[in-house]
Amino acid sequence: MERNEIYARLNEVFRDVFDEEDLTVTDETTAADVDGWDSHMHITLIDAVEEEFDIRFDMRTVVKMKNVGEMVDEIEKQIS
Amino acid sequence: MHALEYPFDPQYIIKKKKSIKRELLGRDISYVEKKIAVLGGSTTHDIIAVLDLFLLNAGIRAEFYESEYAKYWEDVMFDNPELVAFQPDLIYIHTSFRNLKNLPDLQMSEADAEAGLAAEFSQFRMLWEKIENTYHCPVIQNNFEFPPYRILGNYEATDPRGTIRYINRLNEQFAQYAAAHKDFYLQDIQYLSACYGLDKWADPHYWHMYKYALAVDAIPTLSYNLSNIMKSLFGKNKKALALDLDNTLWGGIIGDDGVENIEIGPETPMGQVYAEFQSYIKKQKDLGVILNVCSKNEKENALAGLNHPDSILKPDDFILIKANWDPKSKNLVETAKQLDLLPESFVFVDDNPAEREIIRAQVDGAATPEIGSVEDYIRVIDHAGFFEVTTLSADDAKRNEMYKQNAQRAELAQTIGDYGEYLRSLEMKGTIGSFIPMYLDRIAQLTNKSNQFNLTTHRYTRAEIEEIAGSDAYIDLYGKLEDKFGDNGVVSVVIGHKDAQVLHMDLWIMSCRVLKRDMEFAMMDELVKRAQEAGIRTIRGYYYPTAKNHMVENFYAQMGFQKTAEDADGNTEWEFAVDASYRCQNQYIEVNGNGKK
Numbered sequence: 001m002e003r004n005e006i007y008a009r010l011n012e013v014f015r016d017v018f019d020e021e022d023l024t025v026t027d028e029t030t031a032a033d034v035d036g037w038d039s040h041m042h043i044t045l046i047d048a049v050e051e052e053f054d055i056r057f058d059m060r061t062v063v064k065m066k067n068v069g070e071m072v073d074e075i076e077k078q079i080s
Numbered sequence: 081m082h083a084l085e086y087p088f089d090p091q092y093i094i095k096k097k098k099s100i101k102r103e104l105l106g107r108d109i110s111y112v113e114k115k116i117a118v119l120g121g122s123t124t125h126d127i128i129a130v131l132d133l134f135l136l137n138a139g140i141r142a143e144f145y146e147s148e149y150a151k152y153w154e155d156v157m158f159d160n161p162e163l164v165a166f167q168p169d170l171i172y173i174h175t176s177f178r179n180l181k182n183l184p185d186l187q188m189s190e191a192d193a194e195a196g197l198a199a200e201f202s203q204f205r206m207l208w209e210k211i212e213n214t215y216h217c218p219v220i221q222n223n224f225e226f227p228p229y230r231i232l233g234n235y236e237a238t239d240p241r242g243t244i245r246y247i248n249r250l251n252e253q254f255a256q257y258a259a260a261h262k263d264f265y266l267q268d269i270q271y272l273s274a275c276y277g278l279d280k281w282a283d284p285h286y287w288h289m290y291k292y293a294l295a296v297d298a299i300p301t302l303s304y305n306l307s308n309i310m311k312s313l314f315g316k317n318k319k320a321l322a323l324d325l326d327n328t329l330w331g332g333i334i335g336d337d338g339v340e341n342i343e344i345g346p347e348t349p350m351g352q353v354y355a356e357f358q359s360y361i362k363k364q365k366d367l368g369v370i371l372n373v374c375s376k377n378e379k380e381n382a383l384a385g386l387n388h389p390d391s392i393l394k395p396d397d398f399i400l401i402k403a404n405w406d407p408k409s410k411n412l413v414e415t416a417k418q419l420d421l422l423p424e425s426f427v428f429v430d431d432n433p434a435e436r437e438i439i440r441a442q443v444d445g446a447a448t449p450e451i452g453s454v455e456d457y458i459r460v461i462d463h464a465g466f467f468e469v470t471t472l473s474a475d476d477a478k479r480n481e482m483y484k485q486n487a488q489r490a491e492l493a494q495t496i497g498d499y500g501e502y503l504r505s506l507e508m509k510g511t512i513g514s515f516i517p518m519y520l521d522r523i524a525q526l527t528n529k530s531n532q533f534n535l536t537t538h539r540y541t542r543a544e545i546e547e548i549a550g551s552d553a554y555i556d557l558y559g560k561l562e563d564k565f566g567d568n569g570v571v572s573v574v575i576g577h578k579d580a581q582v583l584h585m586d587l588w589i590m591s592c593r594v595l596k597r598d599m600e601f602a603m604m605d606e607l608v609k610r611a612q613e614a615g616i617r618t619i620r621g622y623y624y625p626t627a628k629n630h631m632v633e634n635f636y637a638q639m640g641f642q643k644t645a646e647d648a649d650g651n652t653e654w655e656f657a658v659d660a661s662y663r664c665q666n667q668y669i670e671v672n673g674n675g676k677k
Contacts, residue, residue, distance in 0.1 A: 013095070016095050016096055016099070017095055017096075017098070018098065019096075019098035019099040019102060036098075039290075040125045040126065040129075043126065043286070043290050043292070043296060044094055044095065044097070044126070044296070047091070047094055047095070047296040047297070048091070048094065048095040051091045051095070058285075059285055059288065059289055062289060063289075
């Protein structure tokens with residue numbers, strides 16, 4: 001799957017979770033950039049992303065992810 | 081909302097919880113308002129967020145208090161001022177095996193393990209007793225799920241130092257406490273987690289990362305089940321079933337196949353599975369669920385099917401049998417009307433998705449479960465928890481009998497032209513008196529279940545009713561009505577609080593099954609009598625409109641009150657001058673009082 005395809009699906013997940021229709025995330029997006037992305041919604045987000053791509057982030061990875069780009073790196077790695 | 085009906089997609093609910101909430105709040109419906117404190121031994125944020133959705137869907141708008149992480153015990157025992165000020169209507173204590181402090185191990189002696197268990201239980205008992213004395217509100221406490229591993233394997237269930245044995249015994253002690261205490265309800269997580277699959281129920285990843293005792297995807301299952309207990313406590317349970325016949329209660333189409341060819345009973349596997357479903361429905365009836373038929377059939381075929389020697393349900397088990405060719409939506413609405421129930425009190429069970437769709441579109445609020453294939457019927461209807469039981473009163477078991485008697489009364493009314501003559505022929509006997517211990521459960525239940533004949537829609541817990549019963553500050557009356565067809569039990573409750581020479585009516589409710597029987601006049605007569613004796617000069621009545629209590633909009637006018645105020649929302653206030661000139665209005669019921677307090 002191409003990175004832009006991952007982004008297309010990931011944006012849908014973000015829009016569903018944060019209930020914001022025109023939300024678009026990029027490599028540089030962090031929790032501070034998205035309205036409502038607090039520690040609780042982070043859990044919901046991780047769960048929804050795992051479901052969307054049928055993957056599982058391990059604890060070590062979740063702890064380290066700094067921005068959306070790193071999340072996409074991990075998704076890419078797992079589905080390739 | 082369809083996404084929130086069992087069987088639901090938990091991941092969808094978690095992911096879309098924000099937009100689901102927005103949609104729910106956009107509906108134009110009236111809500112019961114409640115304050116719910118959630119005291120957790122783990123992070124309860126999502127449990128509350130999802131519970132909120134299920135409650136809103138059921139017409140309950142809750143304000144929540146959430147304890148700090150794992151402070152369930154401290155919040156209560158040390159009187160957290162925030163919790164005290166919150167004045168919860170209900171407290172939910174959510175703990176998991178992670179919160180157990182005295183789990184045994186093999187280094188211990190059996191006596192040590194025993195002492196640990198006793199200490200663990202007494203910690204919880206202290207907590208519950210403190211809540212009972214401080215908050216006087218219902219408590220829901222879950223029991224414990226099993227841990228994800230067993231050091232001793234199967235022997236864990238045998239050795240007193242095994243965690244499995246420990247949890248089994250602790251759960252039994254919880255059950256004993258619940259059985260012995262009013263207003264204390266167990267949420268059976270031991271069962272829920274087993275149903276869900278223990279390995280999926282909890283996820284170590286989420287525990288260690290976020291202190292979630294449950295896997296995120298299991299949260300909707302927990303919250304839904306919890307919402308069912310709350311719905312039951314707050315009077316939002318369903319009351320009746322409307323059942324299709326062909327391919328729902330038996331296999332085959334009776335009109336085409338003939339009664340001898342339908343599949344019911346022990347002869348074939350298909351016959352057996354339908355029989356098992358019928359047994360399940362029959363047990364619901366024994367709990368007080370009202371059974372009705374809603375089928376597209378000739379009536380004689382419907383009756384022939386139910387009279388099949390292997391049919392477990394007989395025509396007598398149903399209150400109304402609608403078997404005709406009218407749209408089912410029409411039949412369901414008529415059934416509700418004839419029984420004095422609201423259509424939303426019904427669960428419509430039909431194997432045909434098209435019929436379910438019609439009910440969904442035409443009958444607001446009726447449940448239309450996706451029952452799947454016949455071998456799934458029981459599971460779907462059961463786990464949906466429409467009729468969640470929180471208390472069992474003797475009246476519940478008799479409810480079908482009462483509805484049947486009502487049908488007989490209706491028949492009698494038709495044969496006697498004059499209504500007064502009809503009422504006289506019923507030979508009614510009433511008992512009206514101050515609340516007595518025997519009826520406290522039923523009184524509390526009635527305050528939570530009455531929606532239509534309800535002037536203020538104020539709900540009371542059993543603890544509150546008990547308090548009122550023991551206090552001189554109130555005039556409280558219950559009314560019981562019997563006639564030649566049977567005993568209706570406690571059907572009316574009136575509560576007023578005294579303020580010098582004024583009595584303010586906090587509650588006036590009556591069960592719709594005794595409408596137009598003069599019972600409201602009998603209650604009024606007794607109320608005025610008690611008011612006179614207490615030196616009350618004025619009775620002040622209040623009517624607060626809801627979506628359902630339109631029928632009593634002018635009730636106080638009928639009772640002889642004068643309207644004194646009305647606001648833009650239709651809330652009205654009424655006054656009645658108590659003096660010696662009052663003439664009793666009830667003509668048809670012979671009333672016996674019981675003692676005053």
